[in-house]
Amino acid sequence: MNTEHLSEAEVEEALLGFASDDRTQHAKTCAACRGKIDDFKETMALFNEASMGWSQAKSNSLSRDLAGHRTPFRVSMTFVWSSASAAVLIIAGIVGLGMHQHEQTLTAATASGRQVSSGDANEIASDNAMLQEIDAAINTSEPSPAEVYRTTSANTSHTGSVRN
Amino acid sequence: MKAGPDAGVRGRTISELDDIDELVKTYRPRLLRFVTFSLGDPDMAETIVQDTLLKAHNARANFRGESSVNTFLTSIALNLIRDQQRTQKFRFWKQFRATALDVTDVASFVATDKSSAEAQLIAKEKVQRLYTVIETLSINQRTVFVMKFTDEMDVQQISEATGMPVNTVKTHLHRALKAVRRQLGASQ
Numbered sequence: 001m002n003t004e005h006l007s008e009a010e011v012e013e014a015l016l017g018f019a020s021d022d023r024t025q026h027a028k029t030c031a032a033c034r035g036k037i038d039d040f041k042e043t044m045a046l047f048n049e050a051s052m053g054w055s056q057a058k059s060n061s062l063s064r065d066l067a068g069h070r071t072p073f074r075v076s077m078t079f080v081w082s083s084a085s086a087a088v089l090i091i092a093g094i095v096g097l098g099m100h101q102h103e104q105t106l107t108a109a110t111a112s113g114r115q116v117s118s119g120d121a122n123e124i125a126s127d128n129a130m131l132q133e134i135d136a137a138i139n140t141s142e143p144s145p146a147e148v149y150r151t152t153s154a155n156t157s158h159t160g161s162v163r164n
Numbered sequence: 165m166k167a168g169p170d171a172g173v174r175g176r177t178i179s180e181l182d183d184i185d186e187l188v189k190t191y192r193p194r195l196l197r198f199v200t201f202s203l204g205d206p207d208m209a210e211t212i213v214q215d216t217l218l219k220a221h222n223a224r225a226n227f228r229g230e231s232s233v234n235t236f237l238t239s240i241a242l243n244l245i246r247d248q249q250r251t252q253k254f255r256f257w258k259q260f261r262a263t264a265l266d267v268t269d270v271a272s273f274v275a276t277d278k279s280s281a282e283a284q285l286i287a288k289e290k291v292q293r294l295y296t297v298i299e300t301l302s303i304n305q306r307t308v309f310v311m312k313f314t315d316e317m318d319v320q321q322i323s324e325a326t327g328m329p330v331n332t333v334k335t336h337l338h339r340a341l342k343a344v345r346r347q348l349g350a351s352q
Contacts, residue, residue, distance in 0.1 A: 012341050016312070018334070040345060044313050046274060046287050047294045051314065053273030055197035058206070 006033045015040055180233050181224035188217055191237055194315065199241050201310050204299055206265050208248060216241040231324050235317070238325040242307065249303070267295045297347040305340035308333055 006014065006023060013019040014027050014037055027033045180187055192213060199216075200209040219240050220227075227236055271288040298306055307326065311317045319337070323330045 008342075008345070012338060012345065015341060016334075016337055017318075040348075043290050043294055043348065047291050048314050049275060050270050050273040050288075050291045051197050051201065052193065053275075054270040055193045055200065057273070058210075059193040059196055 003030075005030060006036070011036050011040075181220060181227055184217070184221045187221060187233075191234065192217065194234070195237055195241060198238065198310055198315055199245060200265060201295075201298065201314065202242075202245055202303070202307050203248070204265055212241060212244045212248065215244055219244075232321070234315075235321050235325045238311065238315070238317070239327075242326060245307075265295075267292045270295065293348065294344070297344050300347070301340050301343060304328075305336050305343070308336040309340040309344065312337055 003026065006019075006027060010019060010023050011033065014024060019027070027037055180190065195216060196209055196213045199212050200206050203209050203212070216237055220233075220237050223240075227233075231239075268288075271291040274284065274287045274291055298309065301309060304326075308322055308328075311322045311325065312319075317325070319330055319333050322328070322333045322337075326333065328336070
């Protein structure tokens, strides 16, 4: 076995895994050479540990972000169903409310109708009486303008009947 | 890659690509780290990682299982990184480093089970120092360095992911490692 210490180039070969068996064997038994290799490996291990910790933490936060971005699609199906259900409920509510209001209107109209008939009965009666008086006055006081044509119209009617 | 999610056979890997949730859960942290440390821009890295996973999922029919899912994903991510680096917008923001990675934030994730506060501080400083050094590498050197020493990919996998010949990968690795060790040594 070559007992000479590893050169810097050989240390690098060893770190890259390209060292010959002889040199690898020396590195295992020589504390000084092994120290050089281990020192670099230790620094790399620290770096890898820290960088993976950082990356993992970053990735976890990204996962939450991604979940936030991706859930809209999943939620969108839920959202569609929810919206559809809500729409049905709203429509049913509107229809129900409309019918209820219609009933209320009818009830109000009926009630108001009753109020009119009972409240203004006297006025209606007086109006009717006045209209009857007017009719009577018209019938008795002046002859109808069509009165002069009564004979003619009767003849016309007769003639018409003859013609037919 | 030594361990982790890549050891699957073809059937398993195809199902991994089919399930986007599983794909994200399994590969995003590793992919995010790779893209972030290749680009040095965590915001852009997030976008690229999302695009990578989506592209991989959409292109799953074309995945023949000849490489691992990890290599497949890394390859897609690399293409997106290269596309991004070509854009004018990237160059503009790169100048201002508006969304540069906060390395102290990364270093804060060093395990807290160190023997003392001083050991903890030294560990954090080492992480910060290494990141600063990695940043000085060329894009190719940085990419292969991160793949090799952070993602623990072997040379063949790096070659497949980057499209570089194996010898080119080795050359970049040698240069990158030499530069990193030299700068780390100089700072210690």
